[in-house]
Amino acid sequence: MKRVMLTVAYDGTAYHGWQVQDGAQTIESELNRAIEEITHEKVEVSGASRTDAGVHAMGNLAVFDTNARMPAEKFSYALNTHLPDDIKVVASREVAADFHPRFVQTEKTYCYRICNSQFPNPLKRLYTHYSYTKMDTDLMQRAADYLVGEHDFKSLSSIHTQAKTTVREITAAKVERVDDEIRITVKGYGFLYNMVRIIAGTLMEIGAGKYPPEKMQEILDACDRNAAGPTAPACGLTLVEIRILDE
Amino acid sequence: MKRVMLTVAYDGTAYHGWQVQDGAQTIESELNRAIEEITHEKVEVSGASRTDAGVHAMGNLAVFDTNARMPAEKFSYALNTHLPDDIKVVASREVAADFHPRFVQTEKTYCYRICNSQFPNPLKRLYTHYSYTKMDTDLMQRAADYLVGEHDFKSLSSIHTQAKTTVREITAAKVERVDDEIRITVKGYGFLYNMVRIIAGTLMEIGAGKYPPEKMQEILDACDRNAAGPTAPACGLTLVEIRILDE
DSSP states (O other), X not given: OEEEEEEEEEOGGGSSOSXXXXXXXXXHHHHHHHHHHHHOSOOOOEESOOOOTTOEEEEEEEEXXXXXXXXXXXXXXXXXXXXXXXXXXXXXXXXXXXXXXXXXXXEEEEEEEEEOSSSOOXXXXXXXXXXXXXXXXXXXXXXXXXXXXXXXXXXXXXXXXOOSOOEEEEEEEEEEEETTEEEEEEEESOOOTTHHHHHHHHHHHHHTTXXXXXXXXXXXXXXXXXXXXXXXXXXXXXXXXEEEXXX | OEEEEEEEEEOGGGXXXXXXXXXXXXXXXXXXXXXXXXXXXXXXOEESOOOOTTOEEEEEEEEEEEOOOSOGGGHHHHHHTTSOTTEEEEEEEEEOTTOOTTSSOEEEEEEEEEEOSSSOOGGGXXXXXXXXXXXOHHHHHHHHHTTSEXXXXXXXXXXXXXXXXXXXXXXXXXXXXXXXXXXXXXXXXXXXTTHHHHHHHHHHHHHTTSSOTTHHHHHHHHTOGGGSOOOOOGGGEEXXXXXESOO
């Protein structure tokens, strides 16, 4: 028996999120099916991040246990021939039998992409949220700077969050314009439910001039979800990377 | 009666190309339907470039004649509410009654995108051609340099081309690596059928080391389609812009 860790990239458009749900097509159910086709074992992968419906990933992580003789490194190639075009395993390797990427210290990188132009861009419609409202990325960056460090992010997380504490540490928050796109890149040691999408929704309001950048500090201080902006749509969010800090 | 010119962006994935064909969903048929819904007139748009099935565009051009009172500039906004998410009109304006973008001097810019990494990228699968073969973009650029200028491009066009002459002028040909992508950008005053896709297919073989860059000159000199590489898949090609040089 060995434990194999997969790095998984996917276009979340067609899926009901990561986690297996009765009858719904999910990333997890597709991975389970593909692994079972290869190993002929009943398998349940366990993911590092249970992304919501419509959210994309370049590097989510998942582990599973198998008796298959196939070397862990070969699983990526073998699985890709059994996976649809919108899910690909981009790395696979063996990890310790008790290792789980959800229960070790990790740094996650998320990118929220906004297509911010006069007209929607059909070639980006699946991977960006479209807004014609002009946004000032300098104002958004100044607001994002308040997020870096250890804070209580209660205002910027869903009221449905189940976490014991809403204190988290963000290590970087960058806002940049790239062609017709605004990209919000946020790194941190842990995120609350919907946190990046609420950060993005709040930064968009500040970028549009609805509030000054200093409002972000007030929002943090309020410890109240109602103080922040709306939850930005799922399609704009991509989980870029999960970096394991202790293994 | 006035003539309106549309600048059209589309994801070609779901369409049987630009041109109306019996029963098939095309960019042209979607535009005709949307315009008719707005003007209540029978309309047939006429395009500058009849892109193939699966080819994308950021700026194809099309004209149509209408008696509608709506100012030409408003058509972009009105049409977008009647068009699907994968087709958007990004500009509209009035042109002279006898103007047609296919019959004036234009400079077209095409981009061919190759996802060139160890594993496919699900988020780019619709807009790039995937190849794991390592390619040297310096070799590709040296080969592309032979294309710039006025040449007989018979070797680099489909045998089904209907053009009277196969002499064309390419004004720029750039090959660059951007993250996991190789982008081939080609500009010119006119292109033969499948020309950019055959250029891309040939540059990929040179990038992979199958031939030296100097081979491109031999290919041009041969005036024989068999001398060049394969036609690269449609999904990697985007018509970026059509610049009108005399109006």
